[in-house]
Amino acid sequence: MTDELVRRAQAGDQAAFRDLYHQLAGRVYALCLRLTGDAGAAEERTQDVFVRAWDKLRSFRGESAFSSWLHRLAVNVVMNEQRTRSRREKRVTPVADPEALERGQGGEGNAGLNIDLERAIATLPEGAREVFVLYDIEGYSHAEIAELTGIAEGTSKAQLFRARHLLREKLDR
Secondary structure, three states: OHHHHHHHHHOOOHHHHHHHHHHHHHHHHHHHHHHHOOHHHHHHHHHHHHHHHHHHHHHOOOOOOHHHHHHHHHHHHHHHHHHHHHHHHHHHOOOOOHHHHHHOOOOOOOOOOOOOHHHHHHOOOHHHHHHHHHHHHOOOOHHHHHHHHOOOHHHHHHHHHHHHHHHHHHHHO
């Protein structure tokens, strides 16, 4: 059924694309939420993903499942937005402690006995959260993560170690 909807949408059928949206928006939103750690940003990125999907739909060749193509598109949209936002913030906001940018912004709030894994992941520093989600949840390799995020493979491995360590600390409380 999805294949037929994709073919119709590629031919310009907006109703078919709307059906694809209703079928896949929940999974795209969940991925965006895990990557951003923020519900509002995840909603915006989900919309961005589907706008981009409509624009690029003709480039989908069917060599993989449409959901896989859309998943990769979603990761790219989120990563590109985060890079753009980070560059914009660095240009606009003076930083008293430049090393803090390298360490990441800690999210040590939300400690408590009833903390769940999703909430703990959302409190991770941005770089560690991105690598954790991409590697441990979505199954990307360190080489793929390095390419997507613009960091070295070694940095990806270090961020994953850091994320796992921080999660253990948060969940052991």
